[in-house]
Amino acid sequence: MTTESLFMCFLLCAFCVGAVRVGKDSCDVDLLVVYKLHVETHWSREVFPKQYPEWRPPAQWSRLVGRSHNSSYSLFRVGRTANDGLKMFSETGQTDGLVERGQGEDGVFDQFNGPSIPTGEGHSETQFFVNGNHTKVSVAMRIVPSPDWFVGLDSLQLCRTGYWVDSLSIQARPLDAGTDSGFTFTAPNWPTEPRQKISYITSQNPSHPANSFYYPEQQELPAIVTFRFYKIKLYQLSKNVNLPLGNNHVLAHNDLVIARQDDISNDVVPSIVRDHQQSRRAGKSKRRPVPCRVTEWSSWSACSVSCGIGEASRSRRVMKLSRRGGRPCPSLAETKWCGEHTDCPQRFFKW
Template sequence: MARIFTKMFTILSFYSLTLLAGTLGASRRACSRLPGDFTVPKRPGDNGYRIRISGHPSFYVPGQEYLVTLSSTPPVSFREFTFACLLVEDDATSAGHFEIVDDRLAQFSPDTINCPELLIHTSKASKTSVTFRWIAPPAGTGCVNFKAAAVQKKQIWYKDERGLTLWLCEEDVAASVPPQTNTVDEDANIECCACHTAKYTVTMRGLWSQETHPKDFPGGHGDHWSDLIGASHTKDYTIWKYGGYASLGVQRVAEWGSPTTLEREILAQTRNIKTVIRSRGLWPARGNMSAVLSVNRTHNLVSTLSMIGPSPDWCVGVSRVNLCTADCDWLQRLEIDLLPWDAGTDSGITFRSDNAPTVPIEPIHPITSSFPSNPLGAFYDPMGRPIPPMAILVFERTDNTLYDDLGEVVCEVDVGGPDATHTGGGGMPPKEGMMPPKEGMMPPKAGTMMPPKEGMMPPKAGTMMPPKEGMMPPKEGMIPSPDGEIMPPKPGMMNKGGELSNVTTPMMKKPVPEGDITMPPKVMPNEGEDIPVTMPPKHAKTGGRQPIDCMMSPWSDWTECSRSCGKGTMRRQRMVKQKARHGGQACGKQKEKKNCSTGPCPRDCMMSDWGEWTPCSVTCGNDGTQIRMRKIKKKARGSGQPCGPRREERVCGTPIEC
């Protein structure tokens, strides 16, 4: 008996261990985190879905509670979702603990073995956001990654890309990683008070190599930079900026390295452009690209970009860099480290990713070692260390003007500020050619009077101030400074009638050296003639500013038909990149819809109830039959259940023998 008991105990122990091993094995299986059963692959990008943590912390404190939200960008919504927080070093292991805020929207996955901390939808009702409470894991856990999947409808779903991931490190880990600074100061002061034009050489020095950026480096001499393209421009024009949307020209540079369309866009901005920058690209990506440019008081900003090649849509460059200084002069030299940014038009994560258009396109954003947070990404670093610069952009001033020889120039305007000529004061922009005096054209020695040259007549009465004692007759469009130097009038110094306004003139801080002065002959208009003044054309109702047409993104693809059968609607949308300004062409429709039909809906056959059986066909014996009938009320349609028989028979008989 004891032997039998021992044998049974051994068998039971074996089965118990087998079940336990099966349970442990099941717990080691990865959680798929799929929000449903799909017959099509996920869509690229994030469709505007975002993971956000309340307060936007840059790190988490172990054991602290945080509110985490999965949200959509209106008018987009989602019906189903999954949400998890996983270890960066092991994406099969959950990190921290979730608590449900609203059980009408979220619940824990019933698969508690494989997905113990996976949150899923409670119902398939349309929703725009869902919030959870997350308790951070204990100290020593390291970095974690929030990941989500969202179903817009039916077979349209997104998972683990861009805004559907969020990387967060523990406080001690994050503190050891220096933050990566933005090389483009979008909020810098863009005003300028410098009086004269400056010339620069801009040079882009490529640093990108297998030694500096070894991960995913495109070998085989495939690494290259596209042409350097850009411009010096006014504050009213932007080629690209973080948070803005890529124009078609920027998109073609970012995706294909082709600058032609962007150059055409820049040239169309005639009033806003001083110099177009373009320099031949580098293949392979070592060496320098250089170009020359000019800037002035109104065209004091510089923007450039060059594609990182090969790449999905990645570039380096600067946006709206101000070369003017606060003391009304120009920078002598400026160096800027260039870091990668994403144009928001392609969803690839490696240098040689296949084309994967982002629909709808996303804002331009910087690439960091933690975003995108896919470990396969070309710049991803689990420790979040800053990306080394891929290139350096150097601005070097090259001009030597008379101002540098004679001392600092002070530009002052008593009313209206530097933009007085563009407002209702009646001023005009400086005419072409109103530049500082050339070499050899020095002001006269104080206390001397030069006789007028042959052909030089006094200007029309009322149009110029009488010359001071000891000053030579002024040149056309020029006025004397208090120290005797002939200087160009500042914008706003001439009114519509050609008279001088009450404006402080440029002054020399350093005394003018004595010596003989030679002035070239200048033909003046005859007495009584008006000096011709050419005003740039103004656009009606724009205050003299150039109209800016609305710029819109391309139309998205049409959505699937709203009904799987019968008549429905399809929709598409586009986004406004730049609103119309100063009377420019207005924006078109942002949304469109059209009717669609995917074929008739299936319908089962509908039949009436069976009628009564007819009397037996015989009055004796057992060889008779009975019949009953029914009608078809609605025929089957499509793949619906077909109709059954309309007539039934059965054998019948009577107890009477024939």
């Protein structure tokens, strides 16, 4: 092997290893993770005796609405005004306005729901998906009856220092959506104009004796809900793809991606490599390089499963190989997630 070949191999291998290393604060994008969410509510006459609703309707909870998402999406945010969807949900429990922000849009990965709880004290369970590009979860449940009060979690991060959280318990306290000015659980509709910012309800705020959560003798309100998250299953996106040509693809070996030299685009090869190549070509023939040409992508294949999470793939083929240092051939196959657990009959997943 010549000195030039050794030099090129060293630089290219170092580049490949560095390019695929996952940052310590991110999780693998090829992993699909299933979490179970267990909700336990603590709204009892013993814990919250003031104006405890016994009938028409008695103390209870709406169904839970949840989203797994990235940083571009928020279901709600303390300190900001509620959008129309959250206003409708916090005042009536209707979710139509929230559902309009559909799956795969606005940074949302999985839309999920949990069953309502017909009593003040109770529990429910649901499941949802996250992946390395959508590592946060937000949930909300309406307090019934109430003017516009709810409990929820905003953008809870489930990927910590490169690892998925195994289990996590969060205690939640009431929130005021800022869209209704009622003080009590059963207050008549009293729209707030303009809307106020979403805020926490505390034992002393709103500071009015009529408020149903006003307990001035307490430093803080007890938790009214506990959210418990459990990681229960992981899916690995398949990396073994059959390609038309054996010399123009990327091979996956655990966490290290090994690429042939011809596969590395001139756009990403370090400038030191380009400079070295150019210096070796100085004075040689000026024949024009020929770039690789490939066909358009095929259509995405059908999802590999009819219910749940599967994979879809598409491919393209080489029409003409590159020559004389022309642009190398790009990837010839792609795989993506498809489907969602909400497409399945109830209790399809049995882990």
